[in-house]
Each structure stands twice: as structure tokens, then as C-alpha cells.
Amino acid sequence: MTRKTLSGWIFDVYAVAGGMRLWLIDRSGKKHRLFERFSPVFYLGGAPAALKQACAFLSRLSLPLHMKPSEGIEFYSGKTLPVMQITVENPLHFKKVVRWVIAQENQKGRLGKTLVLYNADLSLPQQYFYTKESFPLAFCMVLLEDSRILALSVEDSPWATDYAIPPLSIMQLRMEGEAIDPAQTTARALEIEVEGRRHVLEGGHESVVVARFDRMLVRHDPDLILSEWGDPYILPKLLAAAARLNRPLSLNREPGKKVLSKKERSYFSYGRMVHRSQSRTLLGRWHVDVRNSFLVGLTELEGLFEFARLSKIPVQQMARTSTGTGITSMQMDLAFQDGILIPWRKRMPEAFKSASQLLLTDKGGLTYAPRPGLYESVGELDFASMYPAIMAKYNISPETINCRCCPENKVPEIGHHLCQKRRGLVPRFLEPLLEKRARYKTLKKAAADPALRRSYDERQSALKWGLVTTFGYQGYKNARFGKIEAHEAITAYAREILLQAKEIAEAEGFEMVHAIVDSLWLKRQDASETDYQSLSERISKACGIPIVFEGIYAWLLFPPSRRHLNLGVPNRYLGLFESGKIKVRGLEVRRSDSPPFIKAAQREMIDLLSTAKCASEYQKLIPKLKLCFERYREKLHSGHVPFFELAISKTLSKAPKDYQKASLSAIVAKELSGRGVDLVPGERIAYVIVDEKSKVPAERARALGFIDGTWSYDVQKYEQLLKQALEALYIDCMF
Amino acid sequence: MKADFLKKRATAAEAFTRFDGPPLSLVSDAAGGLFLFYGDPALFALSPVLAGWRLSLGEPVFFLDGNHCFDPYPLVNLAKTIGQNPKTFLDSLFVSRAFTCHQMGSLVLNQLREAMGSHHPRLVILASPLETFYDESVPLIEARNLLHHLTAALGRLAPGHIFVVLSPFPKKSAGRRAFFLSYLKEKANRIFRVNRKENASSLSITEEKPAEQQWIFPLETG
Numbered sequence A: 001m002t003r004k005t006l007s008g009w010i011f012d013v014y015a016v017a018g019g020m021r022l023w024l025i026d027r028s029g030k031k032h033r034l035f036e037r038f039s040p041v042f043y044l045g046g047a048p049a050a051l052k053q054a055c056a057f058l059s060r061l062s063l064p065l066h067m068k069p070s071e072g073i074e075f076y077s078g079k080t081l082p083v084m085q086i087t088v089e090n091p092l093h094f095k096k097v098v099r100w101v102i103a104q105e106n107q108k109g110r111l112g113k114t115l116v117l118y119n120a121d122l123s124l125p126q127q128y129f130y131t132k133e134s135f136p137l138a139f140c141m142v143l144l145e146d147s148r149i150l151a152l153s154v155e156d157s158p159w160a161t162d163y164a165i166p167p168l169s170i171m172q173l174r175m176e177g178e179a180i181d182p183a184q185t186t187a188r189a190l191e192i193e194v195e196g197r198r199h200v201l202e203g204g205h206e207s208v209v210v211a212r213f214d215r216m217l218v219r220h221d222p223d224l225i226l227s228e229w230g231d232p233y234i235l236p237k238l239l240a241a242a243a244r245l246n247r248p249l250s251l252n253r254e255p256g257k258k259v260l261s262k263k264e265r266s267y268f269s270y271g272r273m274v275h276r277s278q279s280r281t282l283l284g285r286w287h288v289d290v291r292n293s294f295l296v297g298l299t300e301l302e303g304l305f306e307f308a309r310l311s312k313i314p315v316q317q318m319a320r321t322s323t324g325t326g327i328t329s330m331q332m333d334l335a336f337q338d339g340i341l342i343p344w345r346k347r348m349p350e351a352f353k354s355a356s357q358l359l360l361t362d363k364g365g366l367t368y369a370p371r372p373g374l375y376e377s378v379g380e381l382d383f384a385s386m387y388p389a390i391m392a393k394y395n396i397s398p399e400t401i402n403c404r405c406c407p408e409n410k411v412p413e414i415g416h417h418l419c420q421k422r423r424g425l426v427p428r429f430l431e432p433l434l435e436k437r438a439r440y441k442t443l444k445k446a447a448a449d450p451a452l453r454r455s456y457d458e459r460q461s462a463l464k465w466g467l468v469t470t471f472g473y474q475g476y477k478n479a480r481f482g483k484i485e486a487h488e489a490i491t492a493y494a495r496e497i498l499l500q501a502k503e504i505a506e507a508e509g510f511e512m513v514h515a516i517v518d519s520l521w522l523k524r525q526d527a528s529e530t531d532y533q534s535l536s537e538r539i540s541k542a543c544g545i546p547i548v549f550e551g552i553y554a555w556l557l558f559p560p561s562r563r564h565l566n567l568g569v570p571n572r573y574l575g576l577f578e579s580g581k582i583k584v585r586g587l588e589v590r591r592s593d594s595p596p597f598i599k600a601a602q603r604e605m606i607d608l609l610s611t612a613k614c615a616s617e618y619q620k621l622i623p624k625l626k627l628c629f630e631r632y633r634e635k636l637h638s639g640h641v642p643f644f645e646l647a648i649s650k651t652l653s654k655a656p657k658d659y660q661k662a663s664l665s666a667i668v669a670k671e672l673s674g675r676g677v678d679l680v681p682g683e684r685i686a687y688v689i690v691d692e693k694s695k696v697p698a699e700r701a702r703a704l705g706f707i708d709g710t711w712s713y714d715v716q717k718y719e720q721l722l723k724q725a726l727e728a729l730y731i732d733c734m735f
Numbered sequence B: 001m002k003a004d005f006l007k008k009r010a011t012a013a014e015a016f017t018r019f020d021g022p023p024l025s026l027v028s029d030a031a032g033g034l035f036l037f038y039g040d041p042a043l044f045a046l047s048p049v050l051a052g053w054r055l056s057l058g059e060p061v062f063f064l065d066g067n068h069c070f071d072p073y074p075l076v077n078l079a080k081t082i083g084q085n086p087k088t089f090l091d092s093l094f095v096s097r098a099f100t101c102h103q104m105g106s107l108v109l110n111q112l113r114e115a116m117g118s119h120h121p122r123l124v125i126l127a128s129p130l131e132t133f134y135d136e137s138v139p140l141i142e143a144r145n146l147l148h149h150l151t152a153a154l155g156r157l158a159p160g161h162i163f164v165v166l167s168p169f170p171k172k173s174a175g176r177r178a179f180f181l182s183y184l185k186e187k188a189n190r191i192f193r194v195n196r197k198e199n200a201s202s203l204s205i206t207e208e209k210p211a212e213q214q215w216i217f218p219l220e221t222g
């Protein structure tokens, strides 16, 4: 037996018999496969008789378990509770034991009433990281006996902003050709990019493709396989072919283990259809499908790494989960470190409130719709991370809202109250996170190196999205540490603060043009940047929540609503800051379902407009805008626009057979099912409109992946879409 | 005092002449019990009438919302139509919303009895209680067990109170969980199936248990 020390980054962690497998990558890029003993723990609380019976049940299981009386803090009351600590010696037994306890207690009707489970739904890597106060991608030093970890010291902090990422070797996988969901089109060749070279595994027999792919895996031994549609298509296909050929693929680095697969799921949750693609994750190597990852799609890998480090969720899982789950894990970690028992499942219902109270509390954020038109000298002020900042400032958390001790500390307007004696978990968790995001923003401004600037920006924007999705309009109600009353308190403060900001601005002679929840658009003819700066300082001071001056617009357009020409639409605008930066919200270029052709046309028109330095120059450009429109119109009429450019992509709300009306989505979904493509609600499809008015539904639109030269697109329809894209920027009646 | 009270009763009765049919006629004579209305999603149109019936008598009403479907406006309109103060209606209707089946379970199993003890409603409406149980992020067995306990608790609470459950047909997305409706049926004292022909201006209500009978309920138009 040899003892040695080693330093490097924690790359992957998963449970194996008796403990955790830990992969470390050292500075030279070398991988080390290590093992650490680890026994996960959960707790049982409740009435003594029920506890006794549960323990009797556990001791009848012939598994190595240890039970001992212990204590923990109850989340809502803050009181210390006696509990039974159950240590499951082998982590591979953990899930099973918890499942058995749940089934047994559910059957007896005790669960949640006389018996309560705590810390029971933490994943094993999460629990390992929480316990060891370590995290994915942490740089650490380990003391080893052979490959067994005797001691591990973390020489890194999740709060660090200047951390390094291990040197990773990357292999990219995609199907050749345009970016179309490979399950919804004809067969294509597999394309592999590795070490700067592109290889196309052209047709031939599947055995040839599988063998070549496997040889490349072995030769390049990539740490990260970065794919497009690897989860639902490429890996399942390759694995199925390998199984048929009885030829194992070297995808895992853990010998003798299968690739982990999760089935696709489509379900109704919180009032909307959710689709989770199937997934294929690896052991000792990462597979990340960029098409199946919110974070990677948004911020590339920087945001993913940032989230994995902070949330303590391993990279492959973090890539596939929502930022909300990441944020919840950060809160659970804090609770865990404080000895708070983490309640199993979200169960605290809303307290009964009268319908009048409900109308008062359920109002959400304030919105003042803009009057349509082209404006000059408008400035924009945004409250930074308003909801989280409010929670931190007013101590809003599920266990502080309507506490038993502070009925006098009222929330404005709605009658809830907040604790002044106990600092809440959510505010405590938010403070360092908000601070970290602010630090990234400062670093980004100061960074001279563009690559560094981009990486800071990606990290801060990942944090921003995490905060928005968790504490935004919908998310908070559903979060594990969310409580509807807390959400109501936040929106009540937000309304008050926005009104307060409006009043301060109006007192200084500004006119409010538009406002939405946490942003204000103000106008005063002579106002300079300094005026806006000092206004935002005064508002920040008065409200206690920082408001940021975004800039003055050289011009700002609020297009009219398509139905009511004299009404504007909240959060739909186009403006040019005096700094030269264009800002667009709600227009076709920003919409995920717009055809690329229409987006390109509007993008070009917007580029043209960005040369206008004031409203009158904007108006002078309108003839040019019309010329641009004409050019695109001609292209359309030539019939030569590629189908790919005309694709409209939509999310299916139902299974193809459940559609009653012949909407275009329904028609195409049926076409695809007819071609043997399995579609489930929540999945996205792409189609081209071929003849919208056709009497034969199947001839109105066709699936992008299968459309061929025997079809032609509906020129009139696309011209109409093009016209709408133009008219969003210019309407006769406005000028 | 007495005269006032009588007057109030009279206006309320008058006001409900419009509603001398179902659903009120189906539940108003009962001392208590669990009444299940299931079928077309338009059945939610029954809830303001049911709530208005007790609210107009100055009683509180409970509304347990399993699908974020509580809509105060029909109730306000009803109050106005029958010459009552909408504010009084809104002050006496108590709502609790559940977003997960564990919340719905906890609401019925742990919170409801205590809340009923402090407000004394005679009528408790459960709107779409099954919706949260269709969520597949909760394992089937877990959801089923919880639902079993929930319906058993409803069965225990119902005598002496009128529990009305409004449950639309399971959506296709309920998948394998569509049978959850049978748990409610099993505990219900009376079961009514609600149908609506496409674009029809009325609902037809058919009793399935205990007797086979049919009624028509006119829907508000316009």
C-alpha cells in the first residue's frame, strides 16, 4: 500500500458499493479514479409510537443500517426536534430504504401526520457534497492510500470568482446538415469533431459506424462529449446498434457499468405541459446535449459550471435540470449546514384566505402600458434583481412570513406580516448570491481580455436567470422553499416600490412613458445622463433597493398593438441607446417561433434603423426600410427561399391524436406520426406553410424535416408575416 | 330584528327562484354528505350558484382549489344580480389553493378540520382536487396512497356538512391515473355526471348514484 497526495479538480462523483467514486483531473489533464467511504443519512421524526414502529420495520430489513436518536431544527418553527437518525451504510441501498419506508408508512396512513421524513429526497452526490462541504469542479488536495481517499481538503470556494476549470478534452457529436431534430427528418450521417478535426461517419453498415465511433472514443478519450440531440437521438441510436451487434461501446469510464438512461417524460405539472427529453449520462465522463440544456443553451458552459459549483449538483445533472432546481439545492445546502431538517416534498398548503384578500394579494407586478409611438429622450431605469433584493431586505422567507411573534411588522396593502426576530433561510441564501452576481458585473466591466469579459458575463447571466426563474412570477410559488404568502409579500413590496419610484421621478419633472414590474421608462426633454444618474441614486436610497440607470435612448419605439392601433403592448419595444446599443423586446426577431427568414429581414431593418441618431432620422429611413422589405418580398416571390429559412417552430400542447381542430401544428404533428415519428406533448416541431387556405388540411403545412422539392411554400402567407415584421417598426398612422 | 331576518330570507329565496333546479335542488335538502359532480369542464359554472346559495344566507363557504381555477367574477356578478353586496360575498368565501398533491393532501388531512372549526362553513367546495394528483413527478403509488387517505378523510368529514366535489373528466395527460376518479366515486353519497353538447347553452346533469335522473342547468350566455 502506498500513500501519496494528489491535487486536482473534482470532475465526477457517483455512488458505488460502500461509498462514492470520485474522478479527479489534475493540472496536466490526467484523470484519477478514486474511492471514498460514504454512508448517507436520513431522519425520521414524529410521534414516539409511530417512530418506534418505523424503526422496528427498518430493523427487520436485513440491510446494514444504523439508527440512533438525534436532533435537528424544524424549518418552519425553528425549534429543535428529537429525531431518529438513520445511516444507510451502503449508498446503493439508500433510495430503496427510503422508498420502503414511504410505502410502509403510506399504507398505514401515518406519513406526514404522525411520521415525518427529513433529508430523504437528496440525491447521493448532493448529500455527499453537502456533508463534505465540497462541490463539483472544486480544486482540492487528497491524501490517498492506493486509490482510496483517506482525507480530502477543498482548496477552493464556491463563492470564488477567479476559479479555474480543469483542462478538458472535448468531442462534439451532431448529425450532418441543417440543425433539424434528427428524429424528425431523413437519415443523416454522424459528424464528429475532435481535436480540431471534423470526421463524417458516412453511411455504410451500422457496424462500420459503431466500430469507428468506438475507436475514436478510445483513441481520444474525451472528458466531455458535447452533442446536439445526443440525448434523444444520437446516443440511443448508437447504443441500440451496439447492442444489436453485441459490441459494447466505451462510453463510460467506469468499467462494467451501463450508460445511465432516463426515459422521456411528458406530463402536466403546475398547469402546463412539460416535456423532458430522454437522457443518456455517463460515468467518469460527461455527456452534455446542448439541445437539452437550458443553461448551456443560454450561457454555454460557463453558466453550467458556475451553477454546478454553487448548487453542488454534478455537471451532467445540472445541465439537464432547471436553474430553479439548482437554486433549491443551494438553499437545501445552507439548511443542511445549519442543522435544519429538510422536509420531504413540498406540502405546506396556502392558509385559507377570503376571496377579497385573495384579490388583493394575487395582483402580481404593476404594469403601465406605453402609448404607441416613437419617442426621444427617454431614459430607462431598472431595479436589479428586484424580487430577490426585496426578499433580502425585508426578510421574506417561508418561515418568516406570518410568524407567531411579530404581528405588528405588516407588509403594505395585503395584511401579511414578517418576522423581525429570526433571519430567514431565503434571505440568508440570497445575500451572498446577489453579492456574487454584482461582483461578476464589476469584473466584467473591468476586464480587458474579451474572453474573460465574456465568461464573467455568462456567469452573471446564469445567476440572473436562476434568480428570475426561481423568484419570478411563476417559479416562486412552486419552489421547495417557496410559500405563496411569501410570493404575495414580495409582489406587494414590488408594487409599492415601483409607485414610490414613479412619484420621485414625477416630482423631478419626469414623465413616465412605460413601466413593467421592475423597470421604468421616463422622459424629460432636457435631462442629461447625470440627471438620470442622480435620480436613480435618490430612488435607490429612498426605496432601499438598488435601481440602475440603463441609459438614454436616442429614439425608442413602442409599436401599436395589432388589434388596437392606439394601444401599446407592455414589454414590446425597439430602442437605440445613445451609446449605440440596440435593445429589442417582444418583436419577431426575439420570438422563438419566427421563421429565420422573417427574423433576418427584421434584423436587417433594425440594423438600418440603428444608424438613425434621432426620431427625424428614423423617419427619413422609412423609404429604405420599405426597399429592404421589397427585396425580401422579391426573394419570397422568386420561390428560391430555402425551406429551412421558412420554418416555424412550435411546441405541441397535445399528443398528435388528441388534436380536434386542424391547426397547422396539429396537421404537421399528424403528418410526422404518420411517418413513424413518435411525438409527445411538450415536444417541438418545425414546419413550412405550403398553402394555408388549402381545402385539404394535409396540404396546408408540411414538416420541415421531410419536405422536398415537390412542394412550394405559401408566398402570400409569408409575405403577410414579412409585412407584420415591417409594420412593427413602422405604421403609416404613426408617422 | 326578526323582521330583518325574515326579509333577508325572503330576498335570498326570491333570488334563487332562477335556481330552483339543479345543482341547488340536488343538495339543498341534504343534512350533509359528499356530492360529486364530474364531467365536462363547463361544470365549474355550478360553483358560483352553489357558493351563492350559502353566502346569501350570511354563511361562510370554503373553496379548496386544486387547479388554480377560482374565479371571483361570476360570484360578483351573481351577487349583483340577486341584489346582494358583492363585497360580503367575497369576504365570506374562503379559498385555499394547492399546487401539489402533497399540499392538497395536507390541506384536507391536516388543515381542514381546524379551519372548519373556526369558520363553521356548511358548504365546502373542492374544485379539481385530482388535478394535482395527475402530476407524474410524484410516483403513482405515492399519489394513489395519498388520494386514498384524502378521500377517506372526506368521507369522515362529510356528515353534517355539504361537500361538493367538482371534478372535470381526467385529461388525456392524466394517462394511467385517470382511474383516480373512482376513489371519489366510491366515497360519494350522490354522483352526478355533467355533460354539455358542443356550444350548447345548458348543461345536462344525470344522477348516476343512487338514482338515475336527469336535469338541465342553463349556462349564462354572452
Ligand SMILES: [Zn+2]
Residues within 6 Å of the ligand: A403, A404, A405, A406, A418, A419, A420, A421, A422
Ligand atoms: Zn417573528
